[in-house]
Amino acid sequence: MTETMVTTGTTTGSGGSRVLGAVTLLGLATLLLFAFGLTEPDVRLHPTTGEEIGQFDAVRLLYLHVPLAVFTYVAFVLCAVASAGYLVRRTPWFDTMAHASAEVGTVFCGLVLVTGSIWGRPVWNTWWEWGDVRLMTTLVLFLMFTGYLALRRATVDPRAAALRGAVVALVAVLDLPLVNRSVEWWENRTLHQKSTLGELKIQDLTLFTLMLGFLVFGLVLAWLLLHRFRVGWLEREDAEHGVATAIAERRAAIDGGDVDAAVGEDA
Amino acid sequence: MSRFLADARLVAAKDLRIEARSRVVLNQVAPFALLVLVLFGFALDADQRTLRAFAPGLFWVAVLLCALLAIQRSVSVEQADGALTGLRLSGMSPAALFIGKASAVFVQLVVLEVLLTAGIIVLYGSEVDQPLLVVATGLLAAVAVACTGTLYGALASGLGVRETLLPILLLPVLAPVLIGATRAFDDALGSAAVDGWAWLVLLAVFAVVATAGGALAYGALVEE
Amino acid sequence: MTHLGYLIAGWGIALGTLGLYVVSIIRRGRDLARRVPAERSRWLTSNDDGSRG
Numbered sequence: 001m002t003e004t005m006v007t008t009g010t011t012t013g014s015g016g017s018r019v020l021g022a023v024t025l026l027g028l029a030t031l032l033l034f035a036f037g038l039t040e041p042d043v044r045l046h047p048t049t050g051e052e053i054g055q056f057d058a059v060r061l062l063y064l065h066v067p068l069a070v071f072t073y074v075a076f077v078l079c080a081v082a083s084a085g086y087l088v089r090r091t092p093w094f095d096t097m098a099h100a101s102a103e104v105g106t107v108f109c110g111l112v113l114v115t116g117s118i119w120g121r122p123v124w125n126t127w128w129e130w131g132d133v134r135l136m137t138t139l140v141l142f143l144m145f146t147g148y149l150a151l152r153r154a155t156v157d158p159r160a161a162a163l164r165g166a167v168v169a170l171v172a173v174l175d176l177p178l179v180n181r182s183v184e185w186w187e188n189r190t191l192h193q194k195s196t197l198g199e200l201k202i203q204d205l206t207l208f209t210l211m212l213g214f215l216v217f218g219l220v221l222a223w224l225l226l227h228r229f230r231v232g233w234l235e236r237e238d239a240e241h242g243v244a245t246a247i248a249e250r251r252a253a254i255d256g257g258d259v260d261a262a263v264g265e266d267a
Numbered sequence: 268m269s270r271f272l273a274d275a276r277l278v279a280a281k282d283l284r285i286e287a288r289s290r291v292v293l294n295q296v297a298p299f300a301l302l303v304l305v306l307f308g309f310a311l312d313a314d315q316r317t318l319r320a321f322a323p324g325l326f327w328v329a330v331l332l333c334a335l336l337a338i339q340r341s342v343s344v345e346q347a348d349g350a351l352t353g354l355r356l357s358g359m360s361p362a363a364l365f366i367g368k369a370s371a372v373f374v375q376l377v378v379l380e381v382l383l384t385a386g387i388i389v390l391y392g393s394e395v396d397q398p399l400l401v402v403a404t405g406l407l408a409a410v411a412v413a414c415t416g417t418l419y420g421a422l423a424s425g426l427g428v429r430e431t432l433l434p435i436l437l438l439p440v441l442a443p444v445l446i447g448a449t450r451a452f453d454d455a456l457g458s459a460a461v462d463g464w465a466w467l468v469l470l471a472v473f474a475v476v477a478t479a480g481g482a483l484a485y486g487a488l489v490e491e
Numbered sequence: 492m493t494h495l496g497y498l499i500a501g502w503g504i505a506l507g508t509l510g511l512y513v514v515s516i517i518r519r520g521r522d523l524a525r526r527v528p529a530e531r532s533r534w535l536t537s538n539d540d541g542s543r544g
């Protein structure tokens with residue numbers, strides 16, 4: 001992302017990002033092939049009754065859910081680092097990156113909760129489990145960054161938005177261990193621990209598909225961050241351009257002697 | 268240091284004096300606190316056994332809802348007549364301003380907590396098994412909520428949507444306080460076999476971080 | 492395949508949401524790129540000259 005891309009004039013795309021997009025789509029197709037076609041369902045035999053147990057085909061959701069979860073945290077860590085960077089350096093690059101990574105991270109986070117819930121229904125027999133540490137922490141994280149996005153949207157002044165956003169993001173990230181700890185102490189039983197990934201028959205192919213999932217969703221994150229960053233950057237430029245244009249128009253009106261136009265109808 | 272404390276006390280006294288004269292917390296937030304307890308009574312079918320079992324949680328949810336109002340009030344008194352600008356121009360350190368405002372909110376929260384404690388004893392039949400634990404929890408939680416709330420009040424201030432934004436910003440962050448204080452009350456009111464004092468450690472950590480972190484961040488924000 | 496409904500729901504919602512998000516970003520990008528004059532349309536460099544930051 002350090003090369004300067006020249007805009008084609010109509011999109012945020014560039015040569016590099018188009019290649020990234022194509023590779024990502026290809027990777028996604030490959031992942032789907034592996035997840036649905038080439039891997040086996042999770043079937044094990046009960047030690048005493050001998051009946052078939054396990055996640056069966058629901059395990060195929062994990063190739064989606066686990067990578068999404070990992071990259072949710074990557075995105076939010078990125079946001080925290082960018083927010084800290086903004087507080088120290090106060091440059092628009094850090095702010096734009098913070099906002100972009102927060103937005104993408106929140107989308108991913110919501111999907112983690114949804115896919116996790118859908119996976120949990122057949123496997124744990126419940127859509128939701130209070131007291132599960134990872135669930136609670138992810139939910140609170142989602143709520144905190146939803147608030148972050150709402151705050152940014154509601155704050156008109158860009159510098160104030162950047163500053164407040166940075167503080168909110170950092171407080172959220174620092175609060176998260178406290179949330180995690182308090183939920184962990186609160187309830188000992190956690191479904192997340194009961195059905196561990198370790199219980200899965202991790203054959204080579206399952207592990208490979210999971211790794212492929214990480215790669216693909218890493219690419220998805222990269223593509224989304226790249227473009228969302230550019231959109232954020234353009235938004236900033238657009239706002240500044242709008243202000244500059246308004247000022248220029250006012251000046252021209254004054255120089256041209258047109259007081260009414262300079263003062264404006266809304267005066 | 269003494270200048271710092273003097274400034275903080277000045278601000279706290281000012282806010283509390285405003286409250287003494289306007290009686291907003293007393294006349295509006297306190298009745299709201301009782302109202303919340305009553306609403307829970309209606310919603311949970313007014314069975315006193317159920318209510319007593321849930322009293323710790325209901326108590327702390329009521330405190331949080333009241334805290335939202337108290338913090339909104341704390342922010343809005345600065346908005347009238349450019350009061351905040353006046354305070355900044357006075358050369359007072361933002362951290363002292365923060366501590367002062369948070370202290371005033373803290374006092375108001377403690378008053379509300381006392382009221383709510385009476386409320387759950389009378390309305391829900393709660394029994395205070397460990398008064399010391401109740402007091403310690405109440406004080407620590409009030410510090411945590413007051414400091415975090417004052418910071419977030421500043422974060423949401425100056426926006427037309429402050430009323431709706433503050434709750435969604437503040438409440439998720441306070442989740443550990445809610446969990447910890449409720450568990451401590453579970454022990455103190457005898458509704459569950461829990462080690463309440465252990466939870467106080469979490470509350471204390473939160474309170475300390477909120478105070479220090481809040482003072483630090485407030486400075487950066489008020490400079491806007 | 493067992494649990495097919497859940498699989499379709501899970502993967503469908505995820506890919507669908509991401510797809511909609513992608514479309515939304517591309518659309519926003521197009522609208523903005525059209526409005527912002529060419530000399531302002533630099534992407535980022537790490538050595539920003541600081542004139543606008």
